Amino acid sequence: MSQYEKAELKKLVDGGLEWSRVQEIMKAPKDGDRFQKWVALRQDEVSWKERILLPLTLKLFIVEKGAERIVKCECGHEFGDYRVNWKIEANIFVRDSEDGLNEVYRGREQPDTTWQQIREYYCPGCDSQLEVEAVPRGCPPDFNLLPDLDTFYRDWLGTPLADEKEFTDKTQEVIDTWNRD
Amino acid sequence: MSAGSAAEVLRSPLKERVAENERLFKQTGSLFGLTEMKRKAQDPGQYEAVWHILLNGMNAAWDVGCKVSASPVAAEGGDAVWNLHLPTGESVCSSKGIVSHPGLLSQLIRSYIENDYEVNPGFRPGDIWENNDPHFGGIHSVDFQTMIPIFFEGELICWASSVSHVMDGGMILPGSIGFMNPDSFADGVPVVMERIGEDDRIYPWYEKRIQCRTRVPDWVMGDARGRIAGCFTVRDKVLTLVAKYGVQYMKDVMHEYIEDSRRYAVVRMKTQSVPGRIRKANFKDLAMKGKRVIKPEQDIDCYMNVPMEVTVDKDARITFNMQGASGWVPFGENITPPAVISAMMNGYSHMVGFDMFNWGAVAAWEIETPPDGSWANPYPVNYFASSGVAWAPAIIWLSSLYETLGRLFYARGFIEEVAAGGATTMTGEFAGINQQGVYVAGMTLEQACNGSPARGMSDGENSAWSIYTPNADFGNAEVSELYYPIMYLGRNLEPDSGGFGKFRGGLGHTLVWMIMNTPGVEYSCGDAGIRSKILGNHGMFGAYPSVPDRPSWAAGTNMKQLIEEQKPLVHERGDPENPTLVTNIEAEVIDTKVIAPFVTPRQLKDYDLVVHPVSGAQALGDPIDRNPADVKRDLDNSWTRERVAREVNGVIADYDAKSRKWTVDGTKTEARRAEIRAARRARGVPFKKWWAQERKRIQARENMDEAVVTMWRQSMALSPKYGAELRGFWKLDEDFVF
Numbered sequence: 001m002s003q004y005e006k007a008e009l010k011k012l013v014d015g016g017l018e019w020s021r022v023q024e025i026m027k028a029p030k031d032g033d034r035f036q037k038w039v040a041l042r043q044d045e046v047s048w049k050e051r052i053l054l055p056l057t058l059k060l061f062i063v064e065k066g067a068e069r070i071v072k073c074e075c076g077h078e079f080g081d082y083r084v085n086w087k088i089e090a091n092i093f094v095r096d097s098e099d100g101l102n103e104v105y106r107g108r109e110q111p112d113t114t115w116q117q118i119r120e121y122y123c124p125g126c127d128s129q130l131e132v133e134a135v136p137r138g139c140p141p142d143f144n145l146l147p148d149l150d151t152f153y154r155d156w157l158g159t160p161l162a163d164e165k166e167f168t169d170k171t172q173e174v175i176d177t178w179n180r181d
Numbered sequence: 182m183s184a185g186s187a188a189e190v191l192r193s194p195l196k197e198r199v200a201e202n203e204r205l206f207k208q209t210g211s212l213f214g215l216t217e218m219k220r221k222a223q224d225p226g227q228y229e230a231v232w233h234i235l236l237n238g239m240n241a242a243w244d245v246g247c248k249v250s251a252s253p254v255a256a257e258g259g260d261a262v263w264n265l266h267l268p269t270g271e272s273v274c275s276s277k278g279i280v281s282h283p284g285l286l287s288q289l290i291r292s293y294i295e296n297d298y299e300v301n302p303g304f305r306p307g308d309i310w311e312n313n314d315p316h317f318g319g320i321h322s323v324d325f326q327t328m329i330p331i332f333f334e335g336e337l338i339c340w341a342s343s344v345s346h347v348m349d350g351g352m353i354l355p356g357s358i359g360f361m362n363p364d365s366f367a368d369g370v371p372v373v374m375e376r377i378g379e380d381d382r383i384y385p386w387y388e389k390r391i392q393c394r395t396r397v398p399d400w401v402m403g404d405a406r407g408r409i410a411g412c413f414t415v416r417d418k419v420l421t422l423v424a425k426y427g428v429q430y431m432k433d434v435m436h437e438y439i440e441d442s443r444r445y446a447v448v449r450m451k452t453q454s455v456p457g458r459i460r461k462a463n464f465k466d467l468a469m470k471g472k473r474v475i476k477p478e479q480d481i482d483c484y485m486n487v488p489m490e491v492t493v494d495k496d497a498r499i500t501f502n503m504q505g506a507s508g509w510v511p512f513g514e515n516i517t518p519p520a521v522i523s524a525m526m527n528g529y530s531h532m533v534g535f536d537m538f539n540w541g542a543v544a545a546w547e548i549e550t551p552p553d554g555s556w557a558n559p560y561p562v563n564y565f566a567s568s569g570v571a572w573a574p575a576i577i578w579l580s581s582l583y584e585t586l587g588r589l590f591y592a593r594g595f596i597e598e599v600a601a602g603g604a605t606t607m608t609g610e611f612a613g614i615n616q617q618g619v620y621v622a623g624m625t626l627e628q629a630c631n632g633s634p635a636r637g638m639s640d641g642e643n644s645a646w647s648i649y650t651p652n653a654d655f656g657n658a659e660v661s662e663l664y665y666p667i668m669y670l671g672r673n674l675e676p677d678s679g680g681f682g683k684f685r686g687g688l689g690h691t692l693v694w695m696i697m698n699t700p701g702v703e704y705s706c707g708d709a710g711i712r713s714k715i716l717g718n719h720g721m722f723g724a725y726p727s728v729p730d731r732p733s734w735a736a737g738t739n740m741k742q743l744i745e746e747q748k749p750l751v752h753e754r755g756d757p758e759n760p761t762l763v764t765n766i767e768a769e770v771i772d773t774k775v776i777a778p779f780v781t782p783r784q785l786k787d788y789d790l791v792v793h794p795v796s797g798a799q800a801l802g803d804p805i806d807r808n809p810a811d812v813k814r815d816l817d818n819s820w821t822r823e824r825v826a827r828e829v830n831g832v833i834a835d836y837d838a839k840s841r842k843w844t845v846d847g848t849k850t851e852a853r854r855a856e857i858r859a860a861r862r863a864r865g866v867p868f869k870k871w872w873a874q875e876r877k878r879i880q881a882r883e884n885m886d887e888a889v890v891t892m893w894r895q896s897m898a899l900s901p902k903y904g905a906e907l908r909g910f911w912k913l914d915e916d917f918v919f
Contacts, residue, residue: 055594058803058806116715132723137883140911178912181873
């Protein structure tokens with residue numbers, strides 16, 4: 001099994017590793033301690049102290065906050081329970097007209113806006129564009145990744161987490177509290 | 182005859198073995214009950230060596246088969262595959278080439294067994310079997326599946342098989358991409374699980390059928406001989422190995438290679454991913470209203486819901502479901518569940534199970550049967566639905582696989598394995614008289630060379646990837662010019678075709694073809710998995726999706742005059758708002774953003790033009806996080822435009838005409854990016870606020886094309902749970918229907 005220095009992995013993550021070396025890493029048997037080093041690397045990059053349980057995207061993490069597990073942005077903005085789709089706590093902007101699309105797509109590049117809207121999800125803390133969706137009106141936002149964290153830590157890594165949570169999608173529970181108007 | 186002796190007569194040892202294999206897998210969790218890998222343990226070196234000899238044998242078959250073949254796609258593009266199977270069908274080892282087929286070939290052999298072909302008419306040495314019918318294990322009629330049983334001392338020990346994509350399958354319109362076929366009766370010449378030869382020779386009536394029911398019979402028969410020649414190569418290689426290592430050893434290792442592949446796929450998921458649920462909505466347009474179609478009921482626009490939900494359980498077993506898939510369509514874009522399995526086997530081999538590519542990976546996952554009557558399972562409702570180009574929806578569905586599994590690899594830290602979403606497959610076909618006075622119908626090779634998806638730490642590669650074959654290759658332009666009455670005026674990387682993100686997808690390329698030396702030819706811009714009216718729902722982690730597939734064409738041009746006067750011609754696509762086709766030529770008809778697929782409404786003549794783009798792949802990350810040095814490189818190479826650099830990536834750069842290089846202004850770039858962030862802050866609204874307004878627009882069907890409404894209606898009816906979830910999210914009444 002391969003082993004890589006944290007410094008080399010950082011270079012890989014930052015995009016600074018030579019392509020020939022990246023190919024060697026891709027072809028070699030994978031390194032068993034990658035996850036631990038990966039989390040440590042990402043933990044070094046953020047200014048806050050909560051323990052990262054799982055990096056979700058380039059900017060978002062599931063972190064341990066007291067007995068809770070929440071989604072948190074690199075900038076420190078907190079979205080809430082990781083079992084609720086974070087998108088419903090984000091800011092959103094929708095491009096659904098030729099003018100709206102012009103900033104990104106021009107002329108022959110533009111989709112038909114009666115068929116599709118472009119949704120941009122921004123972090124309310126740092127205005128990073130966290131995800132983009134190109135879907136027809138009516139499509140609920142994708143809950144891109146709902147990890148089974150306790151199975152992962154307990155059964156796959158052998159290091160169970162405290163305060164086990166039920167593996168379930170709680171997004172609808174939040175929606176149910178919203179008024180229709 | 183007694184009942185007992187009747188049972189004896191009808192006994193099918195292979196059928197019994199299939200049942201026994203299933204029982205053993207259920208009982209032990211290992212394929213064929215192989216809880217121990219005895220041959221591997223005894224001598225791992227020999228085990229590995231024999232695998233590589235087999236692999237080389239398959240690739241030798243590919244070389245031989247493609248050389249014997251006649252059509253440009255097989256002979257020049259290598260668009261074919263050869264495979265080795267257990268007697269019960271499971272794929273053991275595959276050549277390079279179109280590796281989306283071994284799963285189907287495996288299921289076709291299973292289909293022979295389940296239909297008692299072992300009893301009647303029986304399998305014999307020297308037999309040649311063939312199928313191209315989706316009802317029995319095919320995908321679409323132009324993918325001919327040929328196989329031979331391999332016997333040793335009277336015992337069937339394995340099968341050799343092959344698929345090649347022929348240039349004309351006798352479908353209702355010329356060519357091989359039957360997107361326009363209204364039903365299976367239009368799907369071309371059927372070969373339905375037939376023995377097409379014996380004693381290693383093709384029956385004469387098979388040749389006659391090809392001769393009278395396909396438009397380019399010499400190519401189609403040449404390809405048939407290519408498939409068979411490759412199968413004979415496989416047989417020679419296997420029998421040589423049997424002679425060297427013994428038949429029992431070969432039988433044992435062929436089983437172990439499959440179980441090994443299953444174990445590899447499971448372990449890879451467990452050590453490199455995360456358990457949980459991943460969801461990816463995706464959609465595909467098929468806008469045909471107002472175009473040339475075959476039947477009146479095809480004068481419609483279709484919108485296909487192509488959803489993917491992936492669940493990884495505690496044992497790293499993966500389940501895919503397609504809840505929400507919309508209804509079958511009156512075109513060739515329907516696929517069967519067995520073909521979906523084979524497509525997934527191909528996609529899975531890209532992302533997970535690529536060490537020993539064979540049937541083993543299929544045992545590591547499960548696809549829930551798609552909703553009855555959906556595009557992915559049409560026969561329960563419409564047995565005669567067309568699968569003229571069944572790959573079309575599968576390609577779009579599989580493009581989600583890269584992103585869904587990519588998110589898992591990213592979470593675990595294996596960012597080099599992340600792939601942000603696949604490119605599409607738009608084909609260019611010509612039918613008519615070529616420069617030698619010969620009627621031709623068939624495909625160019627260009628679509629087999631897309632950009633590759635962005636990774637977790639780098640851009641994708643340009644024109645170096647294909648979803649259906651690991652050896653992406655668009656072939657030599659000169660060879661396509663030999664077959665078809667076209668002249669290449671351009672073959673260029675297309676700027677900004679890989680989405681917009683911190684890391685962009687690899688770029689696609691654009692062809693400019695001028696029609697030459699023909700009394701008339703049709704251009705068919707085919708849908709083998711495209712989006713034209715819409716963008717893909719892609720772009721991981723904040724990137725924008727790649728642009729839609731939109732070809733251009735011009736007829737009745739002044740090209741001859743421009744050439745004589747040595748004026749600028751058309752060599753590239755040009756600016757999205759001001760294409761070169763418009764700026765440089767005059768013509769009776771110029772259409773620069775056609776919604777594909779389509780067939781030209783008139784025959785093209787000499788000096789007419791086609792501009793055909795082949796797509797790039799998907800991007801990853803917020804575009805304003807893109808390294809300005811990468812933007813400069815793209816500007817210097819003409820891989821992006823200044824407007825995109827400025828408006829989308831927030832990079833301000835100046836061009837020096839003398840050095841022909843760009844210089845990034847760091848201060849202005851920082852200011853521009855701050856400006857973009859401020860604009861986001863100003864226009865972004867809390868989701869909850871938007872949700873309250875959006876649900877009213879949904880109820881009012883505001884700005885929703887009829888095709889969108891129809892799609893939602895079908896999806897919610899075919900998958901009631903999906904419908905309930907959609908209603909729940911928008912808080913629509915329980916009886917709400919679109």
